[in-house]
Amino acid sequence: MTPAQINPTPPVEALPTPEIQPFTAEPIRYVAEDGLPIHTLPAAYTPERLRELHGVMLRAREFDRKLITLLRQGRTTFYAQSSGMEATQVGLAHSIRPGHDWVWPYYRDHTLALALGVPMFELISQVLGSNSDPSRGRQMPHHFAARKQHFVSISSSIANQVPPATGTAMAQKYLGTDEITVCTFGDGATSEGDWHAGMNMAGAMAAPCLFVCENNQWAISTNLRGQTASENIHIKAKAYGMPGFYVDGNDIVAVMEVCTHAAEWVRAGNGPALVECLTYRVGSHSNADADAEKHYRTREEVQEWLGRDPVVRVEKLLEHLGHPIESRERADMIAAVHRDVDEQVIRAEATGQPDWRIMFEDVYSDMPAHLREEAAMLRAEQEGERK
Amino acid sequence: MTATQERQDMKAASEPRTINLITAVTEALHEEMERDSRVVLFGQDVGARGGVFMATAGLQATFGKERVFDTPLSEASIVGAAVGMAVRGLRPVAEIQFADYMGPGFDQIISQAAKMRYRSGGQYSAPLVIRTPSGGGVKGGHHHSQSPESYYTHTPGLKVVMPSTPYDAKGLLKAAIRGEDPVIFFEPKRLYRASKGEVPGHDYTVKIGEAAVRREGSDLSLIGYGGVMPDLERAADALETEGVSVEVIDLRSLVPWDRELVVDSVQKTGRAVLVSEAPRISNFMGEVAYAIQDAAFDSLLAPIGQVAGFDIPYPYVQDKIYLPGPNRITAACVQALNY
Numbered sequence: 001m002t003p004a005q006i007n008p009t010p011p012v013e014a015l016p017t018p019e020i021q022p023f024t025a026e027p028i029r030y031v032a033e034d035g036l037p038i039h040t041l042p043a044a045y046t047p048e049r050l051r052e053l054h055g056v057m058l059r060a061r062e063f064d065r066k067l068i069t070l071l072r073q074g075r076t077t078f079y080a081q082s083s084g085m086e087a088t089q090v091g092l093a094h095s096i097r098p099g100h101d102w103v104w105p106y107y108r109d110h111t112l113a114l115a116l117g118v119p120m121f122e123l124i125s126q127v128l129g130s131n132s133d134p135s136r137g138r139q140m141p142h143h144f145a146a147r148k149q150h151f152v153s154i155s156s157s158i159a160n161q162v163p164p165a166t167g168t169a170m171a172q173k174y175l176g177t178d179e180i181t182v183c184t185f186g187d188g189a190t191s192e193g194d195w196h197a198g199m200n201m202a203g204a205m206a207a208p209c210l211f212v213c214e215n216n217q218w219a220i221s222t223n224l225r226g227q228t229a230s231e232n233i234h235i236k237a238k239a240y241g242m243p244g245f246y247v248d249g250n251d252i253v254a255v256m257e258v259c260t261h262a263a264e265w266v267r268a269g270n271g272p273a274l275v276e277c278l279t280y281r282v283g284s285h286s287n288a289d290a291d292a293e294k295h296y297r298t299r300e301e302v303q304e305w306l307g308r309d310p311v312v313r314v315e316k317l318l319e320h321l322g323h324p325i326e327s328r329e330r331a332d333m334i335a336a337v338h339r340d341v342d343e344q345v346i347r348a349e350a351t352g353q354p355d356w357r358i359m360f361e362d363v364y365s366d367m368p369a370h371l372r373e374e375a376a377m378l379r380a381e382q383e384g385e386r387k
Numbered sequence: 388m389t390a391t392q393e394r395q396d397m398k399a400a401s402e403p404r405t406i407n408l409i410t411a412v413t414e415a416l417h418e419e420m421e422r423d424s425r426v427v428l429f430g431q432d433v434g435a436r437g438g439v440f441m442a443t444a445g446l447q448a449t450f451g452k453e454r455v456f457d458t459p460l461s462e463a464s465i466v467g468a469a470v471g472m473a474v475r476g477l478r479p480v481a482e483i484q485f486a487d488y489m490g491p492g493f494d495q496i497i498s499q500a501a502k503m504r505y506r507s508g509g510q511y512s513a514p515l516v517i518r519t520p521s522g523g524g525v526k527g528g529h530h531h532s533q534s535p536e537s538y539y540t541h542t543p544g545l546k547v548v549m550p551s552t553p554y555d556a557k558g559l560l561k562a563a564i565r566g567e568d569p570v571i572f573f574e575p576k577r578l579y580r581a582s583k584g585e586v587p588g589h590d591y592t593v594k595i596g597e598a599a600v601r602r603e604g605s606d607l608s609l610i611g612y613g614g615v616m617p618d619l620e621r622a623a624d625a626l627e628t629e630g631v632s633v634e635v636i637d638l639r640s641l642v643p644w645d646r647e648l649v650v651d652s653v654q655k656t657g658r659a660v661l662v663s664e665a666p667r668i669s670n671f672m673g674e675v676a677y678a679i680q681d682a683a684f685d686s687l688l689a690p691i692g693q694v695a696g697f698d699i700p701y702p703y704v705q706d707k708i709y710l711p712g713p714n715r716i717t718a719a720c721v722q723a724l725n726y
Contacts, residue, residue, distance in 0.1 A: 133508070134510060135507055135508040137508075138505055138506050138507075138508055145508070146510075147507075147510040147511065152474060152507075152511060153503060153506050153507040155502075157494055160467070160494050160495060160499055161499075162467070163461075163468055163470070163471070164467045164471035166464065166468050166471060167467060167469060167470055167471025167472040167473075168475045170468055170471070170472060171471065171472040171475035171476065171477045172475065174427060174454075174472075175475075175476070175477075181471075193491065194494065194495070197491070198463070198467060200459055200464070201467075204458075204459045361509070362504045362505045362508060364504070364544070364546070364567075364568050365504070365514075365566065365567030365568050368642075368643035369596075369646070369647070370646070
């Protein structure tokens, strides 16, 4: 990404408003890396509003940090951070109507979930596999589902949420609702057959689906250049007959504006659209490759992207607008999140683990005879051991 | 409509009729679409043409392009879309032209459809039906003749069904569409027009998971499903002319399957011969054999016999001799009887 060309001399109001056009060579950006607006900020971005967005992003950042601590303490087994991607996920959330639109997410979307109003307690319960986990301890940490927010269950297979998302959008069209479906994935997913199949079907069927590529540039240890010879991801939309938008995924204003624009376009019955948010996974893929810098990427690269931190960018913007977040205030916010996570963890752990008896439930709508028999066998074994 | 006409129509509707298996499929789809507007039908060529075997013929003309439509040529998309529609509250019935083409949709079936209810702790479910013609006997070579049912029986969360009569095809398909679980519905393509039988004029379903006793007997239990069933009947006929009393069982459903009925039968007859046309290794009948020896070992008078397809890709030219025909089935029965 080329750093934004900043000319701080003219007053912000005098700057041109960008038109949100598909297929741009450079990612659409409103706020430069040093926090200065490149374009006139839309009126909705009052300092109060920006502070609110900053709060959600900081909360997600600290949630990540605390969950990594939890992992290190051995209280959970897996965690995939979204640090560095807060602007993308929080920004996207603002184009989604929670509990009305439907979301087929991928596994790094807990910030999106938090921003859509999925209670932190539910996420923590799922990560811990505790009795309070709405998914009943059935999936590895992080693979949650939240019915109330229409957040459909996360799959570990890459890109296989794309064709179902298309199907949900087709159903919405059939039912004549004004809902849309939002489907997220990383850059790696765009190499999978299911991605192309689902995108193609959505285009051919004019399904009201917003596809969002959270391009964090690494699929475990394969970088974007190793992933595709394509110039970028969003231009692939052209092949499927839908508009593709390219946005600086670390600029929350740009993400909100572009995603909302694309979502409205989809909502208006124009068919699907693709948004590529160019961002960066600052942490490792998961705890399984915590030594990422040693093996597949350089410390310099990470440092460079830390300089584009989306949370810091909003802080700089607020400072520029004359509404700085004081360091004491920031520290208090962080401390509050840590306290909150600690409390929720204690609360979730107190609910215990789901009973093994539920292991045989939810395979089918009714438990067939062979499962009843296997359950009885396990019961005898477990109860025998207890005697 | 006058009251007299209505009564006449009701009378006509209550008359049983003899139809073939593919007509039974079409009727089931027609009636279920009429009953429930959430039922939508799609796949490749299912619309104007009515599918390669014409199972959906006339349905688009009746129900419109919104409910019966052709999709891009992509099994992953067809199955995946069915999952997404089901999650959103529709009752999708997807057609895959041949079971042999389900490969690209396999991950959608096993990773999404089969696990949606379980992995979400019951927050979501994927009640969908995937209909697909399967099995050999139509000179189709290995991309139009395979019997891949075991791949699907191995995945918890899926129901797997394969009828062999028009009555079962209609009743089981209706049950599959009305049910709350994902169902893989294999249609033995060589029986589409060869299998004829009576269906009631009124609405009915056949419960998924129950086998049918096609004829009662006391010397041997001959057990199969799908395309081989007429051959089981022929073998039983041949044996009966020799004075052997054969019990013929059609499993109809593989998951869940009717273990109780099979075990009861073998406890009565003491001998079992299991027939399917899928390759022998990891054949579903291996599961049936295990269940019989587990629950009816003391009743067995002979080792359990198995007639299966060979462990080779399905051959084109040798189509007919690949299949377990009546001779091979009869020979396996004789071996069990003479043990």
